[in-house]
Amino acid sequence: MAIEEKQLIKWNPTSSEYIQDPYPQFSKCLEFNPVQKGNFSEWILFRHSDIKQILRSDEFYTTDLSGYFEIKEPIIFKNTAQCPYLAKSSKKWLMYLNDEMHLIGRALLEQTLKEYDYDEIVSTNVKHWLDQNFKDENLDLGHVASILPILIFSSFYQPNDFKDVWNNYEKLRNTSHHLAMSQGIYVPIKTYQAINKEAEWLFELISDDFDNPDLPKNSFIRQICKHNSALANPLSKDELISLISLVFFASIETTVDTLTMSMLEMLKQPKLLDFIEKANERQVNVLVEELFRFASPQQYTIRINKNPIEIGGHEIPSGSKLFLCLASANRDPSVFENAQQIVPERGYNPHLAFGSGSHSCIGAKLARLELRGLLKPLALCLKKYRLSEQDEVVWQKSVFMRGIKNLYVTKK
Numbered sequence: 001m002a003i004e005e006k007q008l009i010k011w012n013p014t015s016s017e018y019i020q021d022p023y024p025q026f027s028k029c030l031e032f033n034p035v036q037k038g039n040f041s042e043w044i045l046f047r048h049s050d051i052k053q054i055l056r057s058d059e060f061y062t063t064d065l066s067g068y069f070e071i072k073e074p075i076i077f078k079n080t081a082q083c084p085y086l087a088k089s090s091k092k093w094l095m096y097l098n099d100e101m102h103l104i105g106r107a108l109l110e111q112t113l114k115e116y117d118y119d120e121i122v123s124t125n126v127k128h129w130l131d132q133n134f135k136d137e138n139l140d141l142g143h144v145a146s147i148l149p150i151l152i153f154s155s156f157y158q159p160n161d162f163k164d165v166w167n168n169y170e171k172l173r174n175t176s177h178h179l180a181m182s183q184g185i186y187v188p189i190k191t192y193q194a195i196n197k198e199a200e201w202l203f204e205l206i207s208d209d210f211d212n213p214d215l216p217k218n219s220f221i222r223q224i225c226k227h228n229s230a231l232a233n234p235l236s237k238d239e240l241i242s243l244i245s246l247v248f249f250a251s252i253e254t255t256v257d258t259l260t261m262s263m264l265e266m267l268k269q270p271k272l273l274d275f276i277e278k279a280n281e282r283q284v285n286v287l288v289e290e291l292f293r294f295a296s297p298q299q300y301t302i303r304i305n306k307n308p309i310e311i312g313g314h315e316i317p318s319g320s321k322l323f324l325c326l327a328s329a330n331r332d333p334s335v336f337e338n339a340q341q342i343v344p345e346r347g348y349n350p351h352l353a354f355g356s357g358s359h360s361c362i363g364a365k366l367a368r369l370e371l372r373g374l375l376k377p378l379a380l381c382l383k384k385y386r387l388s389e390q391d392e393v394v395w396q397k398s399v400f401m402r403g404i405k406n407l408y409v410t411k412k
Contacts, residue, residue, distance in 0.1 A: 009033045011044045011325075013399040014186065020395060022299070022402070023340065026328040035312035042321045043314075048332035048352070050311055051324045055356040060303040062359065063321065065096040065183065076192045085199040086182055086192070092235070092242035095301070095359060102359070104231070105243060109362055112224045116156055118369050125151040126374045134381040138388070141263050141407040142256075146173040149255035152370065153248060157220045165205065172252070175202050177396070179249040184400045185300075185323075202248065206241045220244065251363055255370060257297030257396075257403030262371075264407055265294070265342055266379065267387050275344050276379040287344045288371045293351035294342050296327040299402050301355060326352045327402065385409040 009032045011025070012018060018025055026046060029036070034046045045051055054060050069087035077084050090096065094105050129148045133139075147169050154166045166172070178198040181187065187195075209221055216222065224244065228234045235243070266272050279287065303322045308315065316322075330351045331339040354361035361367070388408035396403045 011036060011038065018399075019397055022327065023331060026325065026331065027340075029325075030328055030332060035314050037314075038323070042323055043311075043316055044323045044325060045311065046325045046328040046332075047312075048329040048335045048350075051326065051329045052350070052352060052356055054303055054322065054324060055301075055352065055359070057357070059306050059309075060322070061098045061306065062096050062102075063302050063304060065093060066090045069182075072192070076189050077196070080193070082193060082196055083200065085196050085203050088238060089179070089199040089203055089242055089245050090182070092239045093246045094243075094362065105235075106362060108224065108227055108231070108235070109243060109247065111227045112220065113156075113362075113366075115218070115223045118366055121152060121155045122366070122369045122373045125155060126370070126377070130374070130377050130381060134384075137411045139385070139409050141409055142260055142394070142405050143169075143173075145256045145259040145263065145407075146252070148259070148370070148374070149252040152255075152366075153251050157244075157248075158216070159218050160216045163209070173256070174198065176249040176252040179245065180253040180401050181398060184398060186399065199245075202245055203241055206244055207237070210237060210241075220247075247363075250361075251366070253401060253403070254297045254361075254363075255367060257401060258292060258295045258367070258371065260404035260407055261295040261297070261402075262291045263378070263382060264387075264393065264404060265291075266382050267385065267409065269342070272342065272344065273379045273383055276375055277383075279344075279376070283345065284372055284375055285368075286346065286349075288368060288375065289349045289351065290342055290344060290346050291371065292353040292367075293330045293336070293346075293349055295402075296330045296351075296353050297401055297403055298353070298355075299327040300325055300400055301359075326355070382409075384411055386412050 009028045011029055013022070015025075029044075029046045035050070036044050038044055045054070066087050069084070069090060073084040073087055092101075092105050094102060094109070097105055125148065129151060133144045133147060150166075150169050150172050158166055175198040178195045179202070181191065182195045182199070206221070209215060209219075210225075221240075221244070224240055228240060266276070276284070276287065301324050303324060305316060305318055305320055305322065308318050310316070330336070330353060333339045335350065336346070337343070354364040354367075386409060388410050391406070391408035393404055394406035396405045
C-alpha cells in the first residue's frame with residue numbers, strides 16, 4: 001500500500017459504523033497506521049507492544065480530569081443555575097491521579113475492600129440475580145445485566161438495605177453511565193450538563209449518608225472513614241465521596257459491558273454455551289480471561305509523556321496526550337492468534353482489559369470472581385432463550401467505553 005493510502009487510514013470514532021463495530025477500523029489502523037496524530041494534536045496508538053510498554057513505564061503520567069473540568073465548567077455552566085459537580089466528583093478518581101496522590105487513594109481503597117468477603121458477596125448476589133431475573137418470556141438483557149453489579153455494590157455500600165434508593169436499578173444505572181460518559185473524548189455541552197445533574201445527585205446522596213446515625217458499622221462509608229482516620233493527612237469528606245463515586249460507577253459500567261457482550265456472543269454461538277456447561281474450573285477461569293480480552297469494555301486510556309519519545313518512526317514531543325487503544329491491543333494479531341474470535345481455551349492471553357502497571361484496575365479481582373461465579377449457571381439460563389428476531393442490538397453511543405444498551409431475547 002502506498003504511503004499516501006496509508007495516511008488516509010485514520011482513526012474516526014465519530015462515524016456511525018464505528019459505534020456499531022469499531023474493530024474493522026482498529027484492524028486497518030493496526031496494519032497500516034498504528035501510530036497516528038489526531039485532529040487536536042493527540043497521538044493514537046494501536047499496537048499491543050507499544051501500549052503495554054507505556055502502561056508499565058514510570059515515564060508517563062495520567063491526565064488531570066478534575067483540573068480539566070475546572071477549566072471547562074465556567075464555560076459549560078455559564079448563565080445556568082447548576083452548581084458544577086464534575087470537578088468535585090472526579091477529584092480522587094484513581095485513574096487520573098499521579099505519584100503520591102494515586103498511591104494514597106489506592107491504598108485506602110484496598111484496605112477498605114479487604115474488610116469484605118468477596119466470595120460470599122458474589123455467590124449470594126449471583127444466585128439472587130439468576131433466580132429473580134430469568135423468568136419472563138421476553139427480556140432485555142441490557143437491563144438484566146445492570147442489576148447484578150448494582151446488587152454487589154450495594155452489598156458493600158449498605159449491607160442492611162438502609163436506603164431504598166439503592167434498589168432503584170434504572171436510576172443507578174443511568175447515573176453510573178453518565179459518570180462514565182464524563183470521561184469521553186467528544187462530549188457536547190448539553191451532555192455535560194446532564195452528566196453534572198447525575199453527579200450532583202450521587203454526590204449529595206453519599207454526602208447525606210456520611211451523617212446518617214443509622215449507617216451500619218460494616219458499611220463502606222464507616223470502613224473507609226476508619227482507615228482514612230489512620231492516615232497522617234486524612235482525606236476530606238468530599239475527597240472520600242469522590243473515591244466512593246469512583247467505586248460506584250467503575251464497578252457497574254465495566255461489569256455490565258463485559259456481561260452484555262459475553263451474553264451476546266453466547267447466544268450467537270451455541271457451541272460456546274455447550275463448552276461452558278461442560279467446562280471444569282480451570283477451563284472456566286481461562287474462558288473468563290478470554291471474555292475480558294474480547295469485550296474490552298474500556299476501549300481507551302490516556303497517558304502524557306514526561307520526555308520526548310520515538311514510537312514507530314514518529315517523534316512525539318514531551319507533554320503530548322497519548323490515546324492508548326486497549327481494545328485494539330487486545331485484538332492485535334501479532335499477539336493473539338484468531339484475535340477476532342473467542343477462543344475458549346486460549347493458552348497465552350496477555351490482555352490489557354484491566355490495564356497494566358501501577359494504574360491497573362483495582363477492581364480486577366472482584367470482576368474476575370463475578371464472571372467466574374456466574375458463567376456456568378448463566379449458560380444454563382441462556383440456553384432457554386434466543387435473540388429476538390424483531391429487535392436489533394442497540395449499542396451505547398460512547399467512544400471511551402463500549403457496551404450494549406439493549407439486548408432483547410425471547411424464550412424458545
